[in-house]
Amino acid sequence: MSTTKDVEVHVEYADQQNINKFARHNAKLTELKEEIETKRKELVSLSDAREALDELSILSDVPTAPLLVGETFLIEPTESILGSLDVRKNKIEKEIDDVQQRMQAIQSVLSDLKVKLYGKFGKSINLENDEE
Amino acid sequence: MASLTTGGDSEHLGIPKAVFVDDVDSFMQQPENDSPDTVIRRLDDLGSKYRFMEMNLLQKKKRLRGKLPDIQICLDMIAQLRKYRDNDTDMKTNFLLSHNLYGKAIMPPTDKVCLWLGANVMLEYTLDEADELLRGNQSAAQKTLQKVVEDLDFLRDQITTTEVNMARLHNWTVKQKQQHNRK
DSSP states (O other), rough: OOOOOOSSSSOOOHHHHHHHHHHHHHHHHHHHHHHHHHHHHHHHHHHHHHHHHHHHHHHSOOOOOEEEETEEEEEEEEHHHHHHHHHHHHHHHHHHHHHHHHHHHOOOOHHHHHHHHHHEEEEBOOOOOOTT | TTEEEEEEEGGOOOOEEEOOOOOOOHHHSSEEEEEEEEHHHHHHHHHHHHHHHHHHHHHHOOOOHHHHHHHEEEEEEHHHHHHHHHHTEEEEEEEEEEEEEEEEEEEESSSEEEEEEETTTTEEEHHOOOOOHHHHHHHHHHHHHHHHHHHHHHHHHHHHHHHHHHHHHHHHHHHHHHHHHHO
């Protein structure tokens, strides 16, 4: 983030606090974006696993399938695997919701600060992320 | 460095707090700030020190975050073992022998599990005890992680303050030179 002081505008302590707050929340937002991305991937792979299992039970009459827990496969009856998958799915969906809520809260803080800081410093401050 | 930071903050690993420069003019009047160049260099030095600390903390954070899923997997596995114990059924597994190589095993129901404690020590626990121990580790790791995140937030504030100070001092210098040239 680059900040250039307008010659006319005096940076007060409160402004510095706001700038700090902005930088802090901005960094947190980037972090949460990454977090939600990995969680979404996990959700997709869980849904895939469910589908594959459904297909498997239609195509052939297999009573059990191996389920990966950590580094070990457990040979389990398909119904119980479906149960475990659903438990995992619900958990991760809840986590995604949670992260999304946190992101929204941060975003509103950020836009609030943007209004304040741009209002005071105008073009002499840049609060945009480079990649966006 | 006395003019750029105030003493360490005991709450945040003793990280020195960057001083906010309210008025550049009077800041430059202070006896130790003789020329803008040296002050900018000192601010730059301070910035690199902060960045070094940030790097260390980020590494610590990464390590802790890697540890948490491992603990969770152990907890999941214990839950599975418990299920087999309660149902009194054999547990059929393919377990990891080496990467991409799995062995087959059938385990009778058990109430015991061995935890790797580190330092070449493994100890046998009952499932409940192992669960309790792992949950303890988990919450301890979460607590440490929380602390590291707070320290990082604090550190980031100091970095931003220092950067803003540098930018303003730079602008102040430019303005000074312009005034000088006009005369």
